[in-house]
Amino acid sequence: MSETANVWKEWTFKACDENNWIPAKVPGCVHMDLYHNGIIPNPFYGKNESELQWIDKKDWEYQCFFDVPEELKASLHLELVFDGLDTYADVYVNDRHILSADNMFRSWRVDVKQWLTECDNKLSVHFRSPIHEDLPKLERLGYGLPASNDQSDVGGLVDKKISVFARKAPYHYGWDWGPRFVTSGIWREVRLEGWTECRITDVYIRQDEVTPVLAKLTAVLEIEVTEAWEGSLHVLTEGLSWTRKVNLVSGINHVELNMSIDQPRLWWCRGLGEPDLYSFKVELIGTRGSAAQKSIRTGLRTIKLVTNQDDEGTSFYIELNGVAVFAKGANHIPNDSFLTEVTYETYRHEIATAAASNMNMLRVWGGGIYEQDMFYELCDEYGLLVWQDFMFACSMYPGDEVFLLNVKLEAEENIKRLRNYACIALWCGNNEMDTAWSHYDEQAGWGWKKLYSSEQRERIWHDYEQIFHMILPEAVNRWAPDISYWPSSPMCGLKGNEDQHAHQNSSSGDIHYWGVWHSVEPFEKYNEHVGRFMSEYGFQSFPEYESVKTYAEETDMALESEVMLAHQKHKRGNQLIKEYMDIYMREPKDFPSFLYMSQVLQAEAMKTAIEAHRRRKPYCMGSLYWQMNDCWPVASWAGMDYYGRWKALQYYARRSFSDVLLSVDDTDESRLDVYIISDFRFPIHGTLRIELLNFSGDVIWCCVGPVEVDALSGVKALSVNKEELLAGNDETSVLLVVQLETDGTVIGSCEHYLVPFKEMKLADPTIQITEVEGSGGTRFVLETDTLAKQVRLSTSIEGIFDDNYFDLLPNRPKTVTFMARSAGRTPFDFSAPAQLEICSMIDCVTRHTKDLKNSMA
Structure with a gap:
């Protein structure tokens, strides 16, 4: 039998050029140990990121002492096991060098029995600076490799992008949503294992x-x-x-x-x-x-990626137990810049949020880490499929023998570690590298290959093919033969010609569509650019005001303040939000209102995209927006901020990803098309009710009729001529309400407006809130005398509402339930929310003295 023990006494650490040993936490990292000892300020506050770049230029040493437990003394073999060392490390036992590590994504084990005594053994781990370790590799190569998101300038390295040389989480070197904190440390468990x-x-x-x-x-x-x-x-x-x-x-x-x-x-x-x-x-x-x-x-299941030729191109969807799955979800990034700060509760909150948002898939994106086991355990339990990238993103990598062998061993270990998890649906080689380089199309790509000579280009592409067309697919085929491999996301298919590379109108493979946002295209373009599987698309917003206050003072609350720009990693992010807001919304009255309106803007963009994708089922069979979560408090594409607070997008996604979606398409100038999309494995027989209301709640027009929807399908249930529908009514003062009812129960509903928000003629609503008797302060009925747009409920207790950022219609009371975030056995429980606050969009764009804290009736 084998025995495992955590035998370590107090850990300490120091910079290698200093003498003062101070307390450390293992698993942990240098940055957090410095912070918890009061040596550096909060890395996430204000502009502190730029002041802490010295840390990655130093070597660091950790040490502790330990005795060999009685239960291990008799073991024939005693192994020292590190589940993760970040990244370049030399390990010593009783001053004897026993191993050197060079890959954050691998584990390391050595039989140390011959060098141990019963008591007071010393374990030392010397971490070499990843900066000083990798700069010589760049020098030897003779030219830099593309690494678009490597913020070398922030790190004081000018244009020397060295992230590609380290088998280390790429996002540690910065991204367009994350800071540059190049960490070192014992980031996963270390233990003694004995066996005989x-x-x-x-x-x-x-x-x-x-x-x-x-x-x-x-x-x-x-x-x-x-x-x-x-x-x-x-x-x-x-x-x-x-x-x-x-x-x-x-x-x-x-x-x-x-x-x-x-x-x-x-x-x-x-x-x-x-x-x-x-x-x-x-x-x-x-x-x-x-x-x-x-x-x-x-879990027992059959799962595969289906890419079959059809009349419109090539399909791209996950088939689970013989059922074609429309993938609904988001892209997951690491939950913290400092990985050892992520807890089980952090993971559970994210996974529970995804499930509560009607998602069925998360993509573990290739610029982060192969996640902790608890992440996949939770995905198994909650029924979330995982698209798993290998850890390569937005860069081109070296292809020397040492690097390739390291990648091969990394792939083998992580595939074997994860292959029993039922949730693993797909292994993908990398993020955006095939399309960024676009080897077979001189006019395509991100301009990378034009920076190199023909000889250099061929070498870079040869190295790429070694990893993504040979090493990784061979590893998946050998170690997890029941799981499909996809070389790069996005990509049309492995064709060996210009048809391999994805573009925004590809009819094969998967697509990352970024015309909205990066190219400042209008939201309506989401209706035009729909591919077979939309694996990335997104739009930014700011986090909740309470979250912003954790990194900024009141004097920083301005769009172009230094602190706001420090917490906006996209070059034009804040200005892009403002540009789009000017197109679709009115001017916010103050900065907190701007934060709220940015969230609604983001949510409306993602609603447009998600529903466009689902209406095209089965041509399109996946919609994964960018992104699920954040690694620090920041303005970003996330639907849930760093503290786990749901933005407007998360509530919108919950509605747009519902198992039965009602959606109105108004891309045709002359008509409105009403769609019903069902992800149920059984047919629906129901009654569809469509009403045209004015903003006072009066019914102007109504249509009721039976509908049938086949299992796992969608139908265009009704097409209405806009002119006939309006019949002379003012389009700026009406809305369409659609409901689907089966057996007397409403199973789907939506509202649709005929003009953008800034053109609507809205009056000030008076919203009444009544606590539901016997609910213990967890359920409330809301009523209004006129249309209230994007009603937001908030409270001082951390938690979620079962609906929020919704439109409240007159004469149609709405019941809302609050669920507090829990550290117990369940992610949410029913707790009274203390003081409830409410506002709607009109409160944030008009300048009046109305109290936003409506009192409960």
């Missing part, structure tokens, strides 16, 4: 064939033994068991055991079924009883 006879080093529950009738599985084991060993292998799950005899030789052994489960419970993503999971216990039993054991949890 044998141990199970890896278990893979390979899913050979899975149907609702029968699951054919193979337990694939890697077993290490010290000498020849005979015994039996047992696998158990839920009352079922399988056994075989094994004869193992000294060293590493590979053993397989075939298994089958009748009538298996399948794992489904959210919205299509339950995310059922099985726990498998694997045990080796010898003459002296149990010799080794390991447990694995997984």
Whole structure:
């Protein structure tokens, strides 16, 4: 049997050129240890980022002392295991050098038994500056490699972009939403492992064939033994068991055991079924009883990427258990610039938020990290598919032998670590590199290749192909053969000619559409540029006012203040928000109002995009906006800010991603088309009600009729001539209300306006709030005397409402429930929100003295 122990006494650290040892936290990182010891200020506050760039230019050393526990002393092997070292590290045990690390994404283990004593062993980890380590690599190469988001200037390196040489989280070097903090530290668990006879080093529950009738599985084991060993292998799950005899030789052994489960419970993503999971216990039993054991949890499913030729190009969708899934979700980035600050509760809040927002997929983007196990465990539990990038993004990388071997070992380890998670739907080679370089089209790309000689270009592309067309697909095929591989996002397909590279009107592969935002195209362009799978698109906003106050003073509350610009990593971000606001909205009355309106602007943009994508189902089969979360408090594309506070976008996404969506398309000047899109696996038979109301709530026109929608499909339920619909009424003072009802229950609804907000003739609403009796202050009924646009509820307690940033219609009371954020067993619980505050859009654009804190009736 093997034993594991955390044996470390107090950790301390220091700069290598200093003598003063100070307390450290492990897992942890230099920046946070300096901060917690009061040596540096809060890195996220004000303009502190620029003042802390000296940290990555130093070497740092961590040390602690430890005794060998009684339960480990008798072990034949005693291994020191690091699950993660960030990044260039030399490790010493009792002043003996035992390993050198050079990859943040790999684990490291060494048998140290021969060098240990019973008491007061010393463990030292010396971290070399990633800056000083990698600058010589740039010098040796002789030319720089493209790395668009490497903020070398912030780090005092001018144009020397060295992030590409380190197998380290790319976003640490800065991004257009994140700061430049190039960290060092023991960022994952370190422990002692002891074993003597044998141990199970890896278990893979390979899913050979899975149907609702029968699951054919193979337990694939890697077993290490010290000498020849005979015994039996047992696998158990839920009352079922399988056994075989094994004869193992000294060293590493590979053993397989075939298994089958009748009538298996399948794992489904959210919205299509339950995310059922099985726990498998694997045990080796010898003459002296149990010799080794390991447990694995997984879900049984078949999953693949389908890219078939059709009349319009090539499909691109995930098929789960034979069902074509319309992917709904967002791109995930690391939850913190300092990874060891991320807790289980942080992950759970994000995953619970995604599920509550009717998402079924998150894309783990390639500029961050291969996430912690708890992230994937939560995705398994909540039924969220994961599009998993390898950690390469927006750069071109070197191709020397040492680098390629490092990548190969990194890929093997992470695929093996993650392959039992049911949520893993796709492995993708990199983010945006194929389209950025566009090797086969001289006029396409980001202009990178034009900076190099023909010889350099061929070498750079050769190195690219080595990694993304050879090493990574071979690794996926070998270690996780049931999961598809996609070389780069976006891409049309691996064609070896100019048809390989994606563009905004591609009819094959996936698309990142950034015409809205980067090219300042109007929101309406989202209706035109719809591809087979929209894996990136986005629009920025500021976080909540309470979040902004964590990094700025009242004197900084201006769009172009130095602090606001320091917390805006896009070159023109703040101005782009203002430009779009001028197009679609009225002028905000003050800075807090600007923050609120920026969120509504972002939410309206993403609503336009998401609904355009879903209306094109099944041509389009995925909509993943940029981005789910933030790594620090900042103006960004996120729907949920650094503190987990939901922006307007998160509430809008919850509605636009609903399993049954009602959406009105008005791209045709003469008519309105009403769509019903269903992600249910059963048909819908219901009644569709469409009403034209004025802003006082009077019904001007009404149409009611039966509708049928097939399972997993969408229909254009009605087309209405705009002129006939208006019948002379003022389009600036009316709205369309659409509802779908089945068995007396409304299962979908939406409002649609005929003009942009800035053209609407809105009156001041009087909103009444009444607490629902017996709800303990968690449920409220809202009523208004005239249309109230984008009603926002807020409270001093951290939590969410079941709806927010909604339009409140006169004569149509709305009940809203508050759920407090919880650190307990569930992500949210029902707690009274204390003082409730409410405002609507008109409060933020007009200049009057109306109190925004309406009192509860």
